[in-house]
Amino acid sequence: AEVVFGIAAHSMALLADAVRNAGDVLALLLAWGAAALARRLPSVRRTYGWGRGSILAALINAAVLLVSVGAITLEAVERFLTPAPVATATVAWVALAGIAINGVTAWMFARGHEDLNIRATFLHMAADAGVSAGVVVAALLIAATGLFWIDPVTSLLIAAVIVVGTWGVLRDSVNLA
Numbered sequence: 001a002e003v004v005f006g007i008a009a010h011s012m013a014l015l016a017d018a019v020r021n022a023g024d025v026l027a028l029l030l031a032w033g034a035a036a037l038a039r040r041l042p043s044v045r046r047t048y049g050w051g052r053g054s055i056l057a058a059l060i061n062a063a064v065l066l067v068s069v070g071a072i073t074l075e076a077v078e079r080f081l082t083p084a085p086v087a088t089a090t091v092a093w094v095a096l097a098g099i100a101i102n103g104v105t106a107w108m109f110a111r112g113h114e115d116l117n118i119r120a121t122f123l124h125m126a127a128d129a130g131v132s133a134g135v136v137v138a139a140l141l142i143a144a145t146g147l148f149w150i151d152p153v154t155s156l157l158i159a160a161v162i163v164v165g166t167w168g169v170l171r172d173s174v175n176l177a
Contacts (some may be wrong), residue, residue, distance in 0.1 A: 005094040009087035012079050012155035013135045014094060016072045020131060020162055021098065023065045024124070030057035055176045062170035069159045069166075076152035076159070086151050088143040091135065098132035131158055 002018030005011075034057035037050035106125035109118050138154035141147070 002094055005090055009090040010084045011086045011091045011151055012076050013138050013151050014091050016155040016158035017132055017135050019068045027061045030061050055173050058169050059173035059177055062166050065162055065166045069162050072155055072159045076155045079152040083148040086142050088139040091139040095132045095135035099129045102129035
């Protein structure tokens with residue numbers, strides 16, 4: 001939905017948020033698939049089993065996210081050179097939906113902080129809600145000021161958040177691979 005509305009609203013910030021959310025879904029699907037493969041027993045052909053599949057999944061996820069960040073960055077630079085009007089009401093409403101979805105998901109993981117994975121999931125989802133809140137603020141600022149450069153600046157900030165969150169995973173997965 002964020003991709004469709006981001007394109008319709010001409011908002012790079014909303015598209016950047018969509019890429020971040022799509023990356024989260026990809027990471028969950030890859031992690032689930034890698035966990036399923038890791039349960040397979042070793043065979044004659046794969047004497048170590050499939051346990052290293054999680055490393056490959058992390059590497060694929062990080063690479064896809066960083067390529068996506070490159071696309072976001074190129075489009076944001078283009079938007080600086082040729083600013084486009086942004087449908088701020090659409091951006092704000094869709095980002096508010098993102099806050100609600102990520103907030104409810106974070107709330108579901110609010111208990112159980114003694115488990116590192118649960119705590120990491122809670123913090124990740126809470127941060128996602130925070131990024132969506134930043135998109136809402138950007139939409140409101142654009143609506144109030146008419147300064148369309150706020151949208152690509154916000155998308156670059158989101159891209160930076162993605163790079164910071166992804167770089168360590170990429171480095172570790174390459175080292176382990």
